[in-house]
Amino acid sequence: MLSVPDALSVLLRALSLVLVLQAAGAALCLALFGRELADSLATARRLGSIAAASGAVCVVAHLALQAGRMAGDLSGMLDGSLLRLALTSTAGSASALSVLGLALIACALTARRTGVAVIGTALVTASFTLTGHTSVSPHRWILCLLLPAHLLIVAFWFGALPVLYLASLKESPARAARIVDRFSSVATWLVPGILLAGLALAALLVANLGVLRQPYGELLLAKLGGFALLMGLASLNKWRLAPAMARADPGALIAFRRSVAAELALIVAVLAVTAVMTTLFSPD
Amino acid sequence: MRPLAILPALALLVAMTVAEAHAHLRSAVPADGSSVATPPSRVVLRFSEAARLTAAWIARNAAPREPLRPLPDRAARELALSLPTLAPGRYVVSWRALSADGHIMPGEVRFTVLARGMIGHAPEHATGDATGHAPGPSSP
Ligand code: HEM
Numbered sequence: 001m002l003s004v005p006d007a008l009s010v011l012l013r014a015l016s017l018v019l020v021l022q023a024a025g026a027a028l029c030l031a032l033f034g035r036e037l038a039d040s041l042a043t044a045r046r047l048g049s050i051a052a053a054s055g056a057v058c059v060v061a062h063l064a065l066q067a068g069r070m071a072g073d074l075s076g077m078l079d080g081s082l083l084r085l086a087l088t089s090t091a092g093s094a095s096a097l098s099v100l101g102l103a104l105i106a107c108a109l110t111a112r113r114t115g116v117a118v119i120g121t122a123l124v125t126a127s128f129t130l131t132g133h134t135s136v137s138p139h140r141w142i143l144c145l146l147l148p149a150h151l152l153i154v155a156f157w158f159g160a161l162p163v164l165y166l167a168s169l170k171e172s173p174a175r176a177a178r179i180v181d182r183f184s185s186v187a188t189w190l191v192p193g194i195l196l197a198g199l200a201l202a203a204l205l206v207a208n209l210g211v212l213r214q215p216y217g218e219l220l221l222a223k224l225g226g227f228a229l230l231m232g233l234a235s236l237n238k239w240r241l242a243p244a245m246a247r248a249d250p251g252a253l254i255a256f257r258r259s260v261a262a263e264l265a266l267i268v269a270v271l272a273v274t275a276v277m278t279t280l281f282s283p284d
Numbered sequence: 285m286r287p288l289a290i291l292p293a294l295a296l297l298v299a300m301t302v303a304e305a306h307a308h309l310r311s312a313v314p315a316d317g318s319s320v321a322t323p324p325s326r327v328v329l330r331f332s333e334a335a336r337l338t339a340a341w342i343a344r345n346a347a348p349r350e351p352l353r354p355l356p357d358r359a360a361r362e363l364a365l366s367l368p369t370l371a372p373g374r375y376v377v378s379w380r381a382l383s384a385d386g387h388i389m390p391g392e393v394r395f396t397v398l399a400r401g402m403i404g405h406a407p408e409h410a411t412g413d414a415t416g417h418a419p420g421p422s423s424p
Contacts, residue, residue, distance in 0.1 A: 003390075069388045070338035072380050082338060091386035131386035136333075282387070284308075 005068035005076070006280065012062045014275035018268055019055030020098060021151070023048055023105045024124045025159015027117035028152070032186065033163070034114055036179050040170040044163045045109045052106035052120070056099045063087070063095045090131035097127035125151040133283055139204040146204075150197035153190050158267045160187070165260045168245075168253050177246040180256070184238045191234065195227060207284035219277035226270040233263050307335035307361075307383035314395040323370035323397045327377050334359040335381040338388070344373045352377070359384070372399035 026048030030041075037044060066089070067082035068074045076082045086092055101123030108117035125148040129135060134143035160183050167176045202220055211217040237259050244252035313328040314320050329337075336359035341349035356363045365377065378392035 066386075066388065070380055070382060072339050072341075072390070076339075085336070085338065085382065089382060089386050090384070094386070133385060136383075136385040279387075282308075 002280075003069070003072055005065055005072070005074055008074075009062065009065045009069055010275050010279050012058055012065060013279055014268075014272040016055055016058035016062055017271040017275055019051045019058055020102065020124055021155045021158050021271070022162070023052035023055050023102055023159075024121040024151075025155035025157070026051060026163065027105050027109065027114065027121045027159070028156045029160040029163050029183075030109070031114045031118045032156075033160075033179060033182055036175070036182060037163070037167060038171060038175065040163070040166040043170070044166055045112065047162055047166075048117070048159075049106040049109040052102040052109070056102040056106070059095050059098050059102070063091060066091055090135055094127045094130040094132075097130060098124050101127060121152070121155065122148075125155065132278055133205050134201070137205060143201060143204055146197045146201050150194060150201060153193045153197070154267075157187060157191055157194070158264075161260050161264045161267075165257055165264075168257055168260070173245065173248050173253065176253070177242065177248075180237075180242045180245060184242055187234070188238065191231075198223070198227070202283075205283040211283055214281070216277055216281040216283050219273050219281065222273050223270055223277075226266055226273065230263060230266050230270075233259055233266065237263075307331040307333035307381060307389065309391050309393075312393040314393070316393040317395070319396040319398050321398050323372075324367060324395075326367055327365045327393065329363045329365070329379070329391075329393075331361050331363070331381070331383075333383055334361050335363070335383050335389075337363055337365070338380050338382050340365055340377065340379040342367065343376045343378070344371070349376070349378065370397050372397045 026044065030037075030044060030048065034041060034044075063086055064077050064083065066086040067079060068076040070076050070082045070085065071079060101120040104120030104123065105117045108114065108120060128147055128151055129144045134140065134147050137143055164180055164183060167179045171179065206212070206217065206220075212221065237256065241252060241256045241259055245256055308331065310330045310332050312330065314324050337355045340352040340355060342352050343349035352365050352367070355365070359382070365379075367377075374394065374396050376392050376394050378390065381389055381391065383389060
């Protein structure tokens with residue numbers, strides 16, 4: 001039965017995935033397209049550092065909750081020996097590296113050093129390989145490349161969406177259209193990599209096809225479904241809404257913002273599914 | 285891009301290799317679902333990978349669970365938990381264990397300690413050393 005710490009842990013994991021990948025993605029996106037932004041640049045930087053700082057708080061709280069999960073109730077969070085066990089576990093090392101990366105992103109974005117913030121992104125994505133299913137697999141070394149690749153592209157896409165939304169609000173229509181076009185031309189090549197890396201991860205982690213009928217497999221298929229819907233929205237953006245924005249069609253900006261908001265919501269849903277899948281279930 | 289996506293899908297079908305990520309319970313003594321004539325003084329848990337117990341409880345019939353202490357202080361594949369003196373009844377020993385991948389897994393084994401008068405009724409379950417999920421009596 002799901003205990004209170006288990007349920008809270010899934011919620012907090014989902015929230016930290018959202019904030020951590022927003023921060024990591026904001027740093028990447030600002031490094032790539034920061035020069036194109038004018039009136040929205042300061043807000044985009046601020047949002048990135050807020051996501052990094054609050055993400056770090058969530059990562060620490062999630063680690064403390066591990067002690068609660070170990071005890072089976074929240075009182076474990078006050079038990080020194082369980083807290084020590086959580087800190088010295090692989091989840092402890094991963095959280096430490098993640099917090100270091102997030103601190104770098106928060107400080108670097110505030111100090112307008114986007115290059116340094118990207119180092120933070122690298123640390124944050126690398127931290128995922130220190131714990132979890134990929135960390136103990138016999139295919140560890142391939143997984144250690146695949147998982148960060150999966151996450152870097154997810155972060156790039158997810159982190160770009162608020163920047164695009166802001167650009168459509170604050171920049172001149174011509175500039176906003178140019179930024180969307182630049183993002184689209186990079187995303188078209190990168191985003192299929194999420195699927196490629198995700199399928200390769202699944203192939204190496206999943207013990208047998210029977211797992212697809214167990215909760216881990218069903219959640220994996222839900223991720224695939226979410227990804228397919230996202231590809232639909234992304235194509236709508238690229239082929240219909242972005243050209244309409246470039247032509248300055250009436251209503252194009254509002255339709256674009258709606259579609260970006262829907263993409264954001266869908267990615268949040270896929271992250272929640274991922275949090276359930278990796279916290280409560282196993283691929284073997 | 286589309287044709288490329290087929291490659292990992294093929295890999296999924298072809299390159300299935302077993303990765304023992306989580307420490308799963310392989311067997312227990314007394315076995316899950318077994319009935320024992322002599323009250324056991326301990327429960328032995330065998331996991332697929334080294335695991336560290338972080339909490340354990342025992343519950344008899346419908347009574348609330350009581351913590352089991354002391355817990356083994358290190359990770360191992362085989363872990364033993366001392367039990368208090370057990371009266372006849374249905375027991376659930378449950379636990380939380382930390383595995384090498386940082387995951388925390390709940391688990392439990394259920395067994396029955398037979399009353400003297402019942403021993404003759406369930407001799408086939410009385411060894412308590414079967415592995416896996418031996419079928420247990422539906423009620424003691
Ligand atoms: C936009 C879509 C996606 C997002 C946002 C996403 C996000 C993530 C995240 C955050 C993780 C790291 C989880 C962790 O270690 O805690 C992850 C892992 C993973 N993803 Fe995705 N993913 C997406 C699409 C996919 C797709 C399409 C697949 C393929 C079926 C996939 C398969 C996997 C697998 C197998 C793992 C490893 C899980 C484990 O360690 O047990 N993902 N994904």
